[in-house]
Amino acid sequence: MTITVRAAAKINLHLGVGRVRDDGFHPLDTVYQAVSLYDDVAVSVADADVLSVEAPPYIDVEGVPADGTNIAMRALAEAACGERHLVQIGKQIPVAGGMAGGSADGAAALLAHDRLHDLRQPDDALLAQAARLGSDVPFSLVGGTARGRGRGEVVEPIEDHGSWWWVAVPSDVGLSTPAVYRHFDELFPDAPEQPAEPRELLAALASREPVRLARALHNDLQEPAIDLRPELGTLIERGESEGALRGLVSGSGPTCVFLCDSQEGAMAVVAGLSESYDVVLPAVGPVAGAHVLP
Known part of the structure; x- marks a missing residue:
């Protein structure tokens, strides 16, 4: 079995x-x-x-x-x-x-x-x-x-009753999560004991408005990740120029993700980024957690 x-x-x-x-x-x-x-x-x-x-x-x-x-x-x-x-x-x-x-x-x-x-x-x-x-x-x-x-x-x-369309661009070279956190500590030695709360992000999710969600996206690890891998910043700029509402380093990176206004918008960003990047993946969220397949 x-x-x-x-x-x-x-x-x-x-x-x-x-x-x-x-x-x-x-x-x-x-x-x-x-x-x-x-x-x-x-x-x-x-x-x-x-x-x-x-x-x-x-x-x-x-x-x-x-x-x-x-x-x-x-x-x-x-x-x-x-x-x-x-x-x-x-x-x-x-x-x-x-x-x-x-x-x-x-x-x-x-x-x-x-x-x-x-x-x-x-x-x-x-x-x-x-x-x-x-x-x-x-x-x-x-x-x-x-x-x-x-x-x-x-x-x-x-x-979360929204349907959020994303484009993900992975890197062929990984980025160590501990290294990104160490660099965060170096860049922000006076970081607060308690992290920033996601108040605006939660409100944006409730609104189901992609533009509002794009404005609320936030990642404290993005700056250290881009400082270690400057090409990630270039990728984010490129994705936004192709029509994404907002680009973001995913977690500790190096995958970058782009929020789009619709499925059609996501496919247009996929087409634009595919001219320069080998792997460009559309995705939608939210989806279910771990589940048994039939």
């Missing part, structure tokens, strides 16, 4: 970052949105733990661990049922791209394991396991649009 779970990429519509804490984490106040780029994780019982990863040519999977350090395998270890498993990951979410592809895999593996062994754990139990795996993993279970606090792992769903 094999259980396959689909989990979505995320975009941070708002990412407020506070001063680094004594435990090495930064306090966050963020608004996540799940968008229609997916990883599929298939889990079955096996004689030994085995992991395989497949992806389209635009995704370099060489940086994806193929052993017990992979987050999907760590998720199964967290579940601790004593069985061995075959895990097959089909990736569409960029690797090391700031879109939580690894977190999606971890969330998908947790849910697949639960359903494979008919555990039917309550949501709170799965979310607690997810939080131990990483800050973005609980959101990957929840999906939709949600506010994340703490280090991002305390997730509260947000009612």
